[in-house]
Amino acid sequence: xxxxxxxxxxxxxxxxxxxxxxxxxxxxxxxxxxxxxxxxxxxxxxxxxxxxxxxxxxxxxxxxxxxxxxxxxxxxxxxxxxxxxxxxxxxxxxxxxxxxxxxxxxxxxxxxxxxxxxxxxxxxxxxxxxxxxxxxxxxxxxxxxxxxxxxxxxxxxxxxxxxxxxxxxxxxxxxxxxxxxxxxxxxxxxxxxxxxxxxxxxxxxxxxxxxxxxxxxxxxxxxxxxxxxxxxxxxxxxxxxxxxxxxxxxxxxxxxxxxxxxxxxxxxxxxxxxxxxxxxxxxxxxxxxxxxxxxxxxxxxxxxxxxxxxxxxxxxxxxxxxxxxxxxxxxxxxxxxxxxxxxxxxxxxxxxxxxxxxxxxxxxxxxxxxxxxxxxxxxxxxxxxxxxxxxxxxxxxxxxxxxxxxxxxxxxxxxxxxxxxxxxxxxxxxxxxxxxxxxxxxxxxxxxxxxxxx
Numbered sequence: 001x002x003x004x005x006x007x008x009x010x011x012x013x014x015x016x017x018x019x020x021x022x023x024x025x026x027x028x029x030x031x032x033x034x035x036x037x038x039x040x041x042x043x044x045x046x047x048x049x050x051x052x053x054x055x056x057x058x059x060x061x062x063x064x065x066x067x068x069x070x071x072x073x074x075x076x077x078x079x080x081x082x083x084x085x086x087x088x089x090x091x092x093x094x095x096x097x098x099x100x101x102x103x104x105x106x107x108x109x110x111x112x113x114x115x116x117x118x119x120x121x122x123x124x125x126x127x128x129x130x131x132x133x134x135x136x137x138x139x140x141x142x143x144x145x146x147x148x149x150x151x152x153x154x155x156x157x158x159x160x161x162x163x164x165x166x167x168x169x170x171x172x173x174x175x176x177x178x179x180x181x182x183x184x185x186x187x188x189x190x191x192x193x194x195x196x197x198x199x200x201x202x203x204x205x206x207x208x209x210x211x212x213x214x215x216x217x218x219x220x221x222x223x224x225x226x227x228x229x230x231x232x233x234x235x236x237x238x239x240x241x242x243x244x245x246x247x248x249x250x251x252x253x254x255x256x257x258x259x260x261x262x263x264x265x266x267x268x269x270x271x272x273x274x275x276x277x278x279x280x281x282x283x284x285x286x287x288x289x290x291x292x293x294x295x296x297x298x299x300x301x302x303x304x305x306x307x308x309x310x311x312x313x314x315x316x317x318x319x320x321x322x323x324x325x326x327x328x329x330x331x332x333x334x335x336x337x338x339x340x341x342x343x344x345x346x347x348x349x350x351x352x353x354x355x356x357x358x359x360x361x362x363x364x365x366x367x368x369x370x371x372x373x374x375x376x377x378x379x380x381x382x383x384x385x386x387x388x389x390x391x392x393x394x395x396x397x398x399x400x401x402x403x404x405x406x407x408x409x410x411x412x413x414x415x416x417x418x419x420x421x422x423x424x425x426x427x428x429x430x431x432x433x434x435x436x437x438x439x440x441x442x443x444x445x446x447x448x449x450x451x452x453x454x
Contacts, residue, residue, distance in 0.1 A: 041107050051109065056081065071214070091106065137276040156271055255278050310428055322451065373387055414449065419435040
């Protein structure tokens with residue numbers, strides 16, 4: 001059995017809505033009178049004895065419906081909604097006409113029984129905790145192992161659907177260009193199924209900012225909110241027209257929620273993907289302890305006399321080393337990890353043609369001869385020499401009055417006469433050795449030069 005509420009009959013005559021204007025003004029189309037609206041609101045008791053299923057139908061020609069049924073909104077010509085909880089619900093129908101928006105009188109429907117089957121599937125439980133529960137969500141700041149940061153970007157021409165999307169860019173930390181103040185760190189949103197599908201947002205001290213309702217369409221994987229809005233950064237609010245209706249849910253698990261909204265400003269359409277984690281997950285997250293990743297050979301350890309033998313070749317010997325100009329001559333090591341792979345990697349910030357020319361015509365040599373440790377530098381055919389000592393506890397080599405190969409006037413020119421072996425290898429005859437010439441303790445960074453055996 002259905003209970004059908006029918007509203008509005010077409011009248012025979014429509015009065016003119018606008019007064020006459022001068023010949024240069026454009027007039028809007030006719031605006032319907034509320035009595036001309038044709039629509040039905042049907043409670044289908046054959047589906048639910050308590051009247052939980054309600055069918056909304058707009059029969060008004062050439063209009064766009066605007067339904068507000070308390071737990072959500074819709075613009076569909078025919079829509080079926082389900083109220084999971086008993087109670088009285090006010091349904092407001094409006095029609096967008098050529099002359100503007102026309103409001104009908106609100107209609108109240110009574111639901112006499114709960115039907116929690118409508119909110120008891122996996123997605124509703126993931127979002128809210130299930131009937132009789134509530135669940136809060138916070139922005140994912142990239143520190144919980146689920147997303148790199150609070151937002152991602154996806155190409156509108158690509159597939160942006162449930163569990164089938166590939167972001168084009170995922171900035172770390174805050175939303176792109178957003179400050180901590182924009183992001184309202186500490187704020188959270190709560191989805192409840194205690195007595196109804198209620199949604200609230202809160203500030204970092206727990207004060208309520210917004211209170212409303214929400215509807216999760218488990219088939220279309222969309223979220224609609226009324227009188228409350230998903231968390232979003234202040235500086236992105238003007239970029240999106242729709243923050244409430246049919247928001248795309250891309251991921252929804254027990255711990256992670258990803259929602260897409262379409263950018264509509266003058267930058268053009270693009271998908272913003274908002275990344276959240278459950279507040280409980282965030283509050284209890286303990287990152288896995290991992291060993292920092294460092295380059296092979298970083299901070300080497302040597303047996304007594306081993307570094308000296310590597311540099312010189314042994315007692316009564318000498319070994320020549322050249323700056324690796326055709327390979328990977330220079331690098332910044334941040335926390336033990338470098339990033340250059342060859343000389344082209346450093347051309348944008350340090351290495352240049354002048355360095356390459358110097359490297360091709362220069363070398364250094366460490367000698368052990370007659371009980372003396374000698375260091376010689378040959379640069380462009382000019383030889384200078386002195387002695388050197390090694391501090392085996394720190395891997396520091398002190399060149400008495402000498403330096404590594406020079407490039408005077410260049411910001412990387414190594415003027416220090418104390419260098420540190422930052423990276424070394426068992427296979428040094430092919431992998432070379434890295435000498436650190438300056439260290440920044442604030443950023444844990446080394447400037448290092450790579451020398452190889454020719």
